[in-house]
Structures are given as structure tokens and as C-alpha cells.
Amino acid sequence: MEDITVIGVRGLPLIRAGDNIAALICEKIRVQEGDILCVASTIWSKAKGYTRKLSDITPTERAVRLGNLNGEDPRFVQGVLDASSDIIMEHPFILSEMSYGHIGVRAGVDQSNIDDGMIILLPPDPMKAADELRQAMKEASGKNVGTIITDTCGRSFRRGQTGNAIGWSGFTAIRDFRGDTDLFGHVLKITEEAVVDEIAGFSNFVMGESNNGVPAVLFRNCGTWTGHDDLYFRGDEDICRKLLKKKNGINE
DSSP states (O other): OOOOEEEEOOOOOOOOTTOOHHHHHHHHOOOOTTOEEEEEHHHHHHHHTOEEEGGGOOOOHHHHHHHHHHTOOHHHHHHHHHHOSEEEEOSSSOEEEOTTSOEEEGGGOBOSSSOTTEEEOOOSOHHHHHHHHHHHHHHHHSOOOEEEEEEEEEETTEEEEEEEEEEEESSOSEEEOTTOBOTTSOBOSSOEEOHHHHHHHHHHHHHOSTTOOOOEEEEEOOOOOOEEOOOSOOGGGOHHHHHHHHHTTOOO
16 A cells, blocks of 8 residues: 555635635646545535625524523524534523434534634535545546545543534445454454544644645545445434533433
8 A cells, every 4th residue: 555645725715605626726736536626515515605794684582592501693603503403402502403413512603713703514415525525526627536535623531622523425435344354363353444534633733733725635546445424423323412411411
């Protein structure tokens, strides 16, 4: 296997609604067959118009209560509630689930890297977004590339944020080692590697935060793997979710 090459896509303009992200990326770099492209969800959402003006949002009683509780603008809180399919924790911040299974702080609603008085929402269907980006890259470059839509997320038990994949296309999210053997011949029984999140995490390192201006990162020579896309825990599998809701007095 060749060494993996990581290329930050620099020089992209500020993304506006209607922009063709794939075409803009292909103007800056030359992609190759089998590359994997990570794109920050913020620029995809801005290009697709997944934004809202705070002035257009009327907060409900719950939004006002949670805004007062957490020291946040009730209009922003209402935007979070509207983007959530389930609330897991209300304080000291809102932890919520989105309709496609991703769980994140404040439903991933963001006020950074956008005009004052606006919020950016996560794509309503990130898997579809990744498929659309992959097709657009094929049209712009003539190459088949894998795609990942990323978002920055906090972590349980550790400080600091990392990049996570919320949508992907062209490969499976998890490389499944179960049934393989280790160096000593032991059969692996539980090892499932979340490759898609590992790639997304390193892309976030290259993208940086604040004003770096690198919202897309290309990976080359990642190879191929077999596995599955069952990335999110469901139902009774998710012990942390059940305990958090119980602790915060939120009924299932």
C-alpha cells in the first residue's frame, strides 16, 4: 500500500447559496480515481441554502426556558429544537438527535463562518448530500471519488472537538475485522474500525477552525476495505443515550 497523501483545498471563495462546490474544488486541485474528498458541512449547507435568519424565528415557551437556563438566544435555541428529532439533554447544553441518527450538541446548528444574525443548519439528509457531491465531482472531473460530509463534534470523557462524518458515499463507513486473525493467530471478535470518522477527524485537523479557510480536504491512496454502514447505535444498543435521558428526567 502506498503512503497516504493529504491535500488541503486552498483558495476557495466564500461559499454562497447556489455555488457549485465540486466545480470550485476541481478548479483548485486535480483529483484522481479512488480519491476521498472531505467537505465541511458548513459550506455544503451554505451552498444549498440550509441557513436561517434569527429575525425570522419566533421562539416557543420551551425555547425561552432553555435559553434562560443555558444563557443562549431563545431564537437560536428554537433553531436547534426545530432541527432536532429528539432531545437527549437540556442542560448545561442541548444534546439532540437528528432524524438521520446523528447525535450532537445543539443539533450541529452553528453561528460561525456566516453573516451576523444567521445560523447554519446541518444538511437534512447528509447521506444524500454525500451522494450528490460524489456525482457532482464525477461530472466536474470525470473521476470516481469517495465523499464525506463532516461536522465538528465534542466527545464524551475527553475535552476538545474532532471531525466526524455525518454523510459518506463510495465506500463503507466501517471496516469490519471480525473473523480476521491478529499477528498471533487469535480470531478478532469485536473489532470494527470507524474508518469514515478517522478520515473525517484528520480532515478537520487540516481544515482547522476559526479563519483557516480550508473547508475541503482530499485523501489519496487510502486503499479499499470491506465492512458495513451501520455506524449509529440504535434503540437499546445506545446505553449512554438511555442513561442521559434518565438522568435529565426526559422520557423516551
